[in-house]
Amino acid sequence: MRPSVRAACVLLRLFCARFSVFCSVTRSLDGKWSLSNSDGSVSLPAEVPGCVHSALQQQGYIQDPYFRFNDVSYRWIALDNWTYTTTFSVSGQLRANHKVLLVFDGVDTAASVWLNGIIVGKTDNMFRRYDFPVRDLLKDGDNVLNVSLLSPVLYASERRTAHSAYRVPPECPPHVQQGECHVNFIRKQQSSFSWDWGPSFPTVGLWKGVRLEAFDVLQLVRVSSVPLHSLSQWTVQVELLVDAVQTTNAQIALSIPELDSEQILQTQFLPGKTKNSFTLNINTSSQVKLWWPNGHGDQPSYHLTVRGFQGRDLILNTESKVYFRSVELVQEPVVGSPGLSFYFRINGKPVFLKGSNWIPAHSFQDQVTPAVLRNLLQSAVDVGMNALRVWGGGVYEQDLFYSWCDEMGIMVWQDFMFACALYPTEDDFMQTVREEVVQQVQRLKSHPSIITWSGNNENEAALATDWFNIPAAQRAAYLRDYVTLYVNNIRALVQEEDQSRPFLVSSPTNGAESEQEGWVAADPYDPHYGDTHFYSYSLDCWDWRTFPRTRFASEYGFQSWPSFSTLQPVSTLEDWSYNSNFSSHRQHHEDGNQQMLLQAALHFKLPNSTDPLKRFTDTLYITQVMQAQCVKAQTEFYRRSRSEIIEGRGRTMGALYWQLNDVWQAPSWSSIEFGGKWKMLHYFAQNFFAAVLPVGFEDGGTLFVYAVSDLSPDLELRAVVSAYSWSDLDPVCTLKSDLLPVPGGSAAIVFKQPVAALLAGCGSCTRLTCLLTFHLEDSGGQQGPTNHHFLSSPKDAQGLQRPNITATVQEGPAGYSISLRSASVAAFVWLDVGNVPGRFSSNGFLMLSRNRTVSFDAWRETSVEELSRWLSITSLRDVY
Template identity: 80%
Template sequence: MNPCGNLVFFVLCLFPGVFSVFSLSLNGKWILSNSNGSLRLPAEVPGCVHSALQKQGYTQDLYFRFSDLTYRWIAFDNWTYTTTFTGAKAKVLLVLDGVDTVSSIWLNGISVGKTDNMFRRYEFPVGALLKDGGNVLNVSFLSPVLYAFERNKAHSAYSVPPACPPDVQKGECHVNFIRKEQRSFSWDWGPSFPSMGLWKGVRLEAFDALQLIQVSSVPLYDFSTSQWRVQVELLVDAVQETNVTVTLSLPELDSEQTFRTRFLPGKTKNSFTLAVNTVLDMQENVLWWPNGHGDQPFYSLTVRGFQDVSLILKTQSKVYFRTVELVQEPIAGSPGLSFYFRINRKPIFLKGSNWIPAHSFQDQVTPAVLTNLLQSAVDANMNTLRVWGGGVYEQDLFYSICDELGIMVWQDFMFACAMYPTDDDFLETVREEVVQQVQRLKSHPSVIIWSGNNENEAALATNWFDIPALQTPTYLKDYVTLYVDNIRAIVQKEDQSRPFLVSSPTNGAESEQEGWVAANPYDPRYGDTHFYSYVPDCWDWRAFPRTRFASEYGFQSWPSFSTLQPVSIKEDWSYDSRFTSHRQHHQDGNQQMLQQAALHFNLPNSTDPLKRYTDTLYITQVMQAQCVKAQTEFYRRSQSELIQGKGHTMGALYWQLNDIWQAPSWSSIEFGGKWKMLHYFAQNFFAAVLPVAFEDDNTLFIYAVSDLNHNLTLRAVVTVYSWTDLDPVCTLESDPLLVRAGSAATVFQQPVEALLAGCGHCTRLTCVLTFHLEDDSGQQGPTNHHFLCPPKDAQGLQRPEVTVQEDETGHTVTVRSASVAPFVWLDVGNVPGRFSSNGFLMVSRNRTVSFNAWRPTSVAELSGSLTVTSLMDVY
């Protein structure tokens, strides 16, 4: 006999015979209908209207060609989700973990409540409304586009810009008036799909006395006593006042404490502090470390609750120990302040990228998609991702994977590139959003900082929206009200374990001194910077700001033909096609890519239209990879330098990691997970030990950059090649030099003319350099390259005889070349997987790379799909 009673409700029975908690999932099949009843179809929950329509055949692939315009009508209609269920009467809550976005909820024809925020969990008491037989639940959605329009119209006192996105984005207006994914109304890298639906789970929770809603555990370290303690919070919903004895234990650390407490009626938060008896030294491997700096161990926290002698509550969760500090201190001999992160008291250079939503429809972001993207970040030696403020607070699995892989998360709150209203109802829903998200995420060690918004300080300071000077104080007041008086205040109350920034970019502490909006939030002597410029030569390091921390920068490229082909047709396969123009949501973006590429490369000119198109896709990826490489290497070598008060750079997060659809963007990973050339380059330019070359005043400098925890003694080895020959012209070697842990140091310096004069007949136009670092045990870090002239001006650069031999015992490819070949690119079309190396400079007669297939793949399939392209192949 089941001690928990009704099997319909039974999912979890925590304490049979005393208290019982039942959960009935309402996920699965619902009925979806539009406002006039002309459409009625099955729909999955979690899910959204767009996904349901596509699955049932009412639309074709929503990413195919111009579908974002073709199916614009979906977001202008109102939609209703309906389900029927049976269940027992008790104290019952209807719990909706994620509602996108504006809805009215009805149970058995009676109004239960309303929602207006995609980022909140909603709970409604419904026990009195349940019937013994079938119960009918309706969730009716308003068009988010029309709702935003009406909210803007009602805000008549003054405008809240921007009204609409730029025309090139083909989007919808007034997204800042609705608390939903801001990019869903369009962005400069994504389509306009204002989604609607139950994007997270729906369930009934029934309980006799109490239920545990959430447990959070935040380790806190006392630097003065070198002692750890764990702050544990239990969010409990109780029917009546209940006296409880709570025992917290960390058996692996020989720590246990018991507390007497009282759960009050309704939803309450009870806080406890568990002292850790075992000494956890900051240098030991018992702490959580970022990728590349140590392991990510966790400990099991057990929480038990007793009423008298009866066990009424028991749960387990993971606890990770780590400290995080954002250091903003004066720098000797420099105006401004430092800006860097210390993890477990160790300064860490943050290497990584920016994360955007992985799909327009969140129900299609599967565990496999998340795992592949996050593992790809780690495999490119990243240790940080910034969850950007125009998307969503990611699902729990995202943060759990980041915990396990050692990926630090810079977490924005979901406000981006806009001013926002500060009406009472808007602030009220934002406050609940912030409380819920902080409580949900603060147990994750991967989250190292909260940031209030994306670029809104900069928007105000530099007047993106042409606000008249007399009206500026109104918007400044709204800014401080929203981000400082509300969001910051809540975060500091809810979470004392990590820092909070009001915006990004920001001058940080200096912005605070200037009333939270600095005169120049892009000042490189403070805080973090975002930097984009597509006109100057991206190979010239002088074009980049020598900043304390670069949290956004980048260049666009197009994805591969194999990624574009499924969502296009033959007439689209031209760089001048309507499809190509439609997919580009950044003003003049297609032209900017070619203009930047033309500075160093001859543009593709094949008479075959398809080849010219695919060659152009390739050249945009070459351009992007070289540009971001140059900028990232500049930031990494600047970590130990201070020049005219600028430098000490301690972070490089390029824009952006992933794509939301098949289109041009700044990403290094295409929609579907395929690595662009940039991501292969990132494997090297984010390596723990990296050689970096640059020229200044016709002198070649090579720096050794090290993220390691120990000092190294390194020498630079420079090899000079003629473009026409794979035998080196000459090799130079520097004297060994001490390179301290976590620093960058010059290990080689020589005028280029003197270097070439010592290498026989080499000139800038006829030769190219490779270089690497060595110690007494051998090579440390990757081999890098340095072009002495733009490749388009190179003399003797030939179309190499590149042949391929495949190993039938596994997925390995041997590339053979008769001369130096730049940017050798292996592509296997739509076969999912990635190569161990790609986009490389070929300076050997043979090079073998492996292919990691993501599904069963035969040698024959791989061979039939494989193509090899080098730079001369596109001319």
């Protein structure tokens, strides 16, 4: 043992003895290990936590795995077996403890663990914590720890072969994904074998920390605290998961000093791991400050202190944060409609969920840094999101993710990690799943941000609509497996561990109606119930009639390509064409590249430059314009549908588009590119997720403007509608409606007029020569953003000219600003500063004034000269 480590242990022992504290001793084994493959031909240092791909790249054995076609070139890594090895020493004091555990917070995935040549256990689940007793195996001097990991691809295949009773589809991903087979037979990140937005990188490694934990009396494994509210009284359910050496009688003191609440209880810790539950009653005279979602209030927290005494000796001492909030999923009859409502009530208030879906932020989890997480979550909050759905084909996110969601007011819809597949139900598979579920619920249930658990992604729909061509005679067996896994096991365990929030068996689902139909509804996409997923790439996304008027939209979206500056580092000159092998290789969604162009061509002229590079970059731009406008139209439709029932459908109370973030540099449904750069869609979200929003659309030749308000107070608002000629920067005419009441948390019509009559009152305006803008006002001025409505497809617009926008970059006390001057109306004005990371205050906008200033928040040191050199400005008219 190093002298510094020995000294620290001695000091800890002296502290424990001096203050009569029964301490546990932790010895981290993180850091430098050695790594080798099955035949010893590759041997190198490796960091723990980490994975094989990262180690190979760090030591120069491979290039960037994301470069060009390396996802295929490096397939060999996941087809080999790998062994991590470390040598360590331990003090006599540590070995003198009654119990010493070797703890792995995350092993990816199938492994055997050996200490000093003796096997101490095996792992088979990436999502579980494992601990093994090793006290009697430790020795003086060097101790050698080996973790031998099997190829996840071959392991999954072997598990599939062993399961010979019947097929568990899908066998393999679609060919376009270039992925690996049988991922549903291994408990690891499902998308690591490929997905329609991501590469196939089946990771191998020790992806979380490794340590020794030694103790004489007991060790606190986890503390959780869940506030519950009933009859105007708050209580906090405190659970201690404790590993005790022997039966231990103890006195537990619970306190939240800020609320003047304290209780002392007697308990007994039994040998081994036991869960002990306690209730702390909150002083009724204390004013509890509630946790609210972003946009609805603050996120105050309190400090819970838990101390345990055996006689006069302190044997347990821990602190944690407590947030007070209640959550209900309301499914009840809707007046004027068949079916049931589906919305979340937070602290008794119905809340419209505005947000997106979260996928893994990197193929290699050890490279998801706090800075990456923070930037993505802050980007969500900064455009008005209050919710993210952690999708079931990725990973249960790290603790920091949920802690920041707590602090930022981001509600989390938490899937369990099952997606787009059927799964086996053998005893060993079910046992590891049960351990996974219990551990994850115990780890996460203290977070107020998590408002619902969901058993899987799209597996109810897969069975109901027969994705996998199951013969009718076998259907009952698959339904039994579905109920066994998600209802009898996962749902039962969640409800035993956590009564504070709702559980949904799947997404999409009909919720309570699915339960009535035996947990698999005839039509899980029925808009009269539950949540829906909806994608259509051929129908006109500008036509709101193509969207389902659902109770809750938990997935919808359109693809786009990322910016050229994002693609450039992982490509070469020959790749910079929309029809290149690289562009085809990066597209993992069948016909995705063609679908984007077909959708864009409905309303825009496609780029036609004779310069190949310009045509490529212009095409990247037009896909982002298309995506932004499509998701805007769909999101605004859902937001204006919150207060209406039309033909039995409506009362929409959630819009979570697919997807927030990217896992690599490729086309996808994301609004944020890999690396953190905002797409045009994310800039649009600043407006379409605004707390007060005007939504305009046509129905039967009549223009309607709705005022949508997420605010609690009732408002009085009017619509201000202006017509602009495509060839003139001054409005042709402006109309104002009367002030009308808009109740808090509602959508109400504030303007209604036939378009023909509106244009007739505007002199020379026609559908082809003019466009409309509109905003909301109260008696004090404008409320919310300015929106727009195109009277015709921009490709048919008459008078749209090249704006010849000029720009001046300046630096001031508040940072960098770009002053723009335009000669004419400019649509979808896009500013880009190449590889300089950062974001603009606004982008992709409609420029209807001669001058406009936009600020730029740089994420690294830059200069006016650098920004000026890299600044490019593109508008719609510039691409043809």
